[in-house]
Structures are given as C-alpha cells and as structure tokens.
Amino acid sequence: MSHLLVRGGRALRGEVRVQGAKNSVLPILAATLLTGGVVRLRNCPHLRDVDASIRILKGLGCTALWEDGGLTVDTAGLNGCTVSDILMREMRSSAIFLGAILARCGQAELSYPGGCELGPRPIDLHLSGLRRLGAEIQEGGGRLCCRAPCLIGTEVVLALPSVGATENLMIAACGGKGTTTIVNAAREPEIEDLAGFLNACGALVRGAGTSTVSVEGGRRLHGCTYDIMPDRIAAATYLCAAASAGGDVFLRRGCQAHLSTVCDALRQAGCEVTGDPEGIRFHSEGRPRAIRPVRTAPYPGFPTDAQAVLMAALLRCRGVTLFEENIFENRYRHVDELCRMGAAIRVSGRVAAVTGVERLHCAPVEATDLRGGAALCVAALAAEGETRVSRISHIDRGYEDIAGDLRALGADIERVEQE
Ligand code: UD1
Numbered sequence: 001m002s003h004l005l006v007r008g009g010r011a012l013r014g015e016v017r018v019q020g021a022k023n024s025v026l027p028i029l030a031a032t033l034l035t036g037g038v039v040r041l042r043n044c045p046h047l048r049d050v051d052a053s054i055r056i057l058k059g060l061g062c063t064a065l066w067e068d069g070g071l072t073v074d075t076a077g078l079n080g081c082t083v084s085d086i087l088m089r090e091m092r093s094s095a096i097f098l099g100a101i102l103a104r105c106g107q108a109e110l111s112y113p114g115g116c117e118l119g120p121r122p123i124d125l126h127l128s129g130l131r132r133l134g135a136e137i138q139e140g141g142g143r144l145c146c147r148a149p150c151l152i153g154t155e156v157v158l159a160l161p162s163v164g165a166t167e168n169l170m171i172a173a174c175g176g177k178g179t180t181t182i183v184n185a186a187r188e189p190e191i192e193d194l195a196g197f198l199n200a201c202g203a204l205v206r207g208a209g210t211s212t213v214s215v216e217g218g219r220r221l222h223g224c225t226y227d228i229m230p231d232r233i234a235a236a237t238y239l240c241a242a243a244s245a246g247g248d249v250f251l252r253r254g255c256q257a258h259l260s261t262v263c264d265a266l267r268q269a270g271c272e273v274t275g276d277p278e279g280i281r282f283h284s285e286g287r288p289r290a291i292r293p294v295r296t297a298p299y300p301g302f303p304t305d306a307q308a309v310l311m312a313a314l315l316r317c318r319g320v321t322l323f324e325e326n327i328f329e330n331r332y333r334h335v336d337e338l339c340r341m342g343a344a345i346r347v348s349g350r351v352a353a354v355t356g357v358e359r360l361h362c363a364p365v366e367a368t369d370l371r372g373g374a375a376l377c378v379a380a381l382a383a384e385g386e387t388r389v390s391r392i393s394h395i396d397r398g399y400e401d402i403a404g405d406l407r408a409l410g411a412d413i414e415r416v417e418q419e
Helices: 021-033 048-059 087-090 092-103 124-132 163-174 189-200 231-243 257-269 304-313 334-340 369-381 402-408
Strands: 003-005 012-017 038-042 063-067 072-075 107-109 138-140 141-147 153-156 181-183 204-206 212-216 225-227 248-251 270-278 279-284 322-326 343-350 351-355 365-366 388-391 412-416
Touching: 003 369, 012 048, 012 189, 012 231, 012 402, 021 038, 021 048, 021 092, 021 163, 021 189, 021 231, 038 343, 048 072, 048 087, 048 092, 048 365, 063 181, 087 092, 087 107, 092 107, 092 124, 092 141, 092 163, 107 351, 124 138, 124 163, 153 322, 163 181, 163 189, 163 212, 189 204, 189 225, 231 248, 231 257, 231 279, 231 369, 231 402, 257 270, 257 304, 304 334, 304 369, 334 343, 334 369, 369 402, 402 412
Parallel strands: 012 248, 038 225, 153 181, 365 388
Antiparallel strands: 003 388, 003 412, 038 072, 063 072, 107 141, 138 141, 181 212, 204 212, 248 279, 270 279, 322 351, 343 351
C-alpha cells in the first residue's frame, strides 16, 4: 500500500495550478453518451474516479484516450446498456450514468450504488425524478432495471437540492421530448459546468446555477471540445494547507467566486485571501484565530467537501471553533485520526468542537475517505516530525497529485509507492 510522508513545520511559498474539477468531469463523462460522437475534454483531471468512469464507458462499447492536455471520448460505438456490479461499486457516483444510458438506449440496467464511507447514499430522488419523466424502474436483488422508450419532459420538484439528482435529470431530459423544469435544483458551480457542456453539444439548458433549471429536450446533440472548470475543493484544500502551515501562495486558475464561504472563513481566521482573474492569492503568518461556527449547506453555503480540510487548518486556532455537518451523516471519520496528531476535537452528533492546541505532532494516520485523507495532509504540514499517511487510495479518487502540488508550494512531502 502506498503512503505519504509529510515532514511538517515548513511555511508554504509558491504557485500551483488548480486541476480540473472531479465533480464536474464525472457527470460530463456520463453525458458524453448523449452525443454519439467525439468529445475532447481539456483540463480533465487524471483521477481514480475518472478512470472508473472510463471503464464504465469502455464497458458500454465507447473509446477513451488520454492525449496531451486532455481526454478524448468517442461514444459512437455504444453497444450496451448494462453496467456491471463490479464497475458500479468502483465509484460511488456511478448512478449518474443512469439518466444518460436511459436517454440514449431507452433502457438501462445497473446495480444500486449502495452506501459509502460518508454514510448512506440514497438515490431515491434520482429515481423518482426519472419516473416523473416516464421511466419504468424496477428494483430488486440490488439491481435497477429501467425502461423508457421515450422520456417526456415535465416539472420535477426535488425534495432536496441534490447535486447528483439534478445532474441525472438534466442529462435524461436532454434526451427526452419537450420541456423539463427541475424545481429546487442544486445550484453548485458544477451544475453550471454540466449545462455549459450540454449546451456546447447543442442542447438547450437554461437556469443552471439557480434553483430552477429548464431543459428543452429532443435536440440532436453532437461532440465538442470543452474545458473542465477548476476544482474548487482542490483549491480549498491548498488554501487550507497554506493556512495550516502559514505562508504565501498563488493558486492559478483558482476561482474565488466559487469559494466565497471558504475564503470568508479563512479571513476570519486572520488570513489574507484575494481573488484576481488569474487565480487566488493567499498570505498568512502565525497561528489562526478561532472563527464563527461553520455550518455545511448546499451551495452557496459552506461546502461539506471542504469541512475536513478547514477543520485541519484550524486545529491550532486560538480559541474554539464549532463545525456543524448538515449534508452527510458520517462525515467526521477524520476526527479520530486528527486527534492522534494531538488535536482536541469533541464530536456530538452533527457538531464537532475544535479547541485549538499550541502544537501538533506526527503520528501514523490513515485516510478514512477522500477529503478526510486530504485533511490529514493539511494537519501534517503543521505538525512536528514526520507523519505517515496511509490508505491514500482514497485521496487518489480526487487529487491528481497532492504530493506534487504541495511540493510545488514548498512542502516537504513525498509519496512512497508500494505494491
Ligand atoms: C455531490 C458531490 C459530493 C458532495 C455532495 C454534496 C459529485 C460526484 N459528488 O454528491 O462530492 O459532497 O454533492 O455537495 O458531484 N440524497 C437523498 N436522496 C437522493 C440523493 C441525495 O436523500 O436521491 C441526500 C444525500 O444522502 C445527502 C444529500 O442529499 O444527504 C446531498 O446529496 P447530493 O447533493 O445528492 O450529493 P451527491 O450528488 O451524491
């Protein structure tokens, strides 16, 4: 098992380019199925979850090729509508293929994605929305069998602004007939990126980024070349890394507008954060201050995906900072690992109270999930001694090269490959 070795105590200085967004590219890869043509994705991050999506596409008869600066996908050869259980289990967000396969083939068969390390991961909103569009869905034996010779546009009201359900419905609606209106849609920037991609392929999607998204179905989609937006959670991770270790960094392509709540939290902690058209500049010195309670919420609220890395950056804060996790049930698994490094955190239900400590120390720690794993690296940068972070395959799901990026910022971190 590969691991990371982080020798803490060095301030970060330098510049790094923010990778393309994982949460944008995954639905876009599913949506390529609608085009039946060639799509070139620039700034496509090379991640474990992207490789899993590529395996699903190849299993359906499509081709995908990494080329200089991007990924080229050709979905003309699609010859199946079934995704195997093994492939579905490889990636939690594989349910996003449901709407796309259904829209292209009129039927789809895949297994239920099931729970994940963050707790239960239901897809009831995806399924009820697709049923509203006319899909017949049978669930049994862990498999989902879906049929919809023709999807028909209508109004779908989501009980929660689910990111995945909004995306699945947008994709399915493009392949249907008539107008679909998604009410209480998620407003995350990645939804806008998916709409940008679909529109570049000839679709007509309006309102992405607001709570009401409308899709005119029935248009013939074609291939295109598309730039994936920068990853706001990777950017948040590196800002938190710099807040943890102190220093002066520039995140090229980082988009401050997508990170207003994270930047605001870091400013409260005493850091200077400024956005410019090229990226985000960050400066801080010394220990951070405690900040007002951080409550995760759907966009434009504080992102649940940045909760762990911000917590890690505030372990040495002067005072007490409260976190309230409102999106996932089981999103404090990094806490026990952070406590091994000397952090003082008490969890009670959905609230975690971080009492800042003066010093953190090294410890052998394990990544429990993707962002929790990144949080261990953020904490280790401020810890005395050499921290070993293992089970880093979790981190590989979402970061192209976290060690290389942090090294570019002057951190002392290395990846040790082991079979
Ligand atoms: C996406 C992101 C993930 C992020 C999350 C919340 C991708 C690939 N992943 O996940 O990184 O943490 O948004 O910002 O984009 N829910 C239901 N029923 C459903 C669907 C969701 O009850 O049918 C619940 C979930 O259990 C969760 C909440 O709604 O409590 C939000 O989930 P959702 O927005 O759907 O997250 P994902 O799309 O899975």
